[in-house]
Amino acid sequence: MKYDGLLSRLRSQLKTLEQEVLQHDASLPAHSRKLMQDTERFNDELFIQHGAQLYPCIGQIEKDIKQLEQRLKLNLNASTIIAACERINDRFSAVKRALATTGIGVKAAAQAKDSARKRILASQERRHDNSGFAWIAAGVMQNSHQLYEELNKHLNWARKIESKIEQMETILENCHGTDKIKTQNEILLMHRRLGKCRQAISYIEDRIQAFERPYHSHNR
Template sequence: MKYDALLARLWGQLKKLEQEVLQHDAALPPQSRKLLQDTERFNDELFLQHGAALYPCIAQIEKDIRALEKRLQLNLSAGTIVAACARINDRFSAVKRALGTTAIGVKAQAQAKDSARKRMASRQHQQHDNSGFAWIAASVMQNSHQLYDELNKHLNWARKIESKLGELETMLENCHGADKIKAQNEILLMHRRLGKCRQAISYIEDRIQAFERPYQSHNR
């Protein structure tokens, strides 16, 4: 079968990723599990999964690879095969990124909850600054708040793009002629947008790590 090498590579990638995910999930602190227990780490078009543990994603990627095997056996159109491979690769990339950003996700959730509590407290109580130094705390934390807000914004954009990709890939299987070409072009455009969004997410995560590194070193 001419696609044996492709399938072997995908199964090898999945086996390696499974080991990394098992190590990740085993090392999760209870507090991280609690903070992310109701959080969807991915768009539901990409994975039906929520919480800190990532192992549920492995079974879903395995299901996709098996579906690809069947499509290859049926000699379906190249466009359908390309779309299926792109989806599998997107899932691999999403899990790999999630492996490295769990701590940041925990921090973002803690920050979001803290911000929500502060907004509620601000509405309930009209606090007066009688110390004269409240502006110092605000200026110190300003960059951190902005970075996490920006991270959450880009993560939401990425989920929306992934959702759109899922819709287009489903539509592609039922398209023909000019409609199929149009759908393929839209898929390529969405992949480019998703790539740029992920680059932005990586940049913001790097800035967060750079911002917090001095505080982490100081607290050791």
């Protein structure tokens, strides 16, 4: 067959590329694979592939070469053959570019993740500042131990308020007239205090998560 040389060269190039890809994928740190697990590195028309590992591309190129072989056997017109060869060449070039730019992709993914984390923290800061509990952060942000102490303090307050509400609701059952209205108002006030206490608890829990997140991320 007059195109045997072409097919032989393509298979040889694919074999060489496969070895490069295997070495590339094997040397990828787990952190890099995780960072790029949702990253699309190619145009959908070139490859269906996500993440830092490139070996899935090899099978897709191999399939193209087999299809080219079938077209050659069918003696299809030259334009069809040329288009198939150009597609294979484009795929070779794309994988080689990806091999050379994985480091850049990892850095970009890390920066995107860091930016997203900072946006979330900034949003939490704005929400917390507007919540009226910023004084907690100012007073106890030196370390997580202080935050846990503050959390336990507020949990104790919440339990005491809940107990007080239960007592007042029992008293309310035997109240009449003005005393009943007064007790109802006191219960309402206690519920408001409980609501603020629970908001403070939620705020402190968020601060603990924000404080400890860098530590957990570093130790994964």
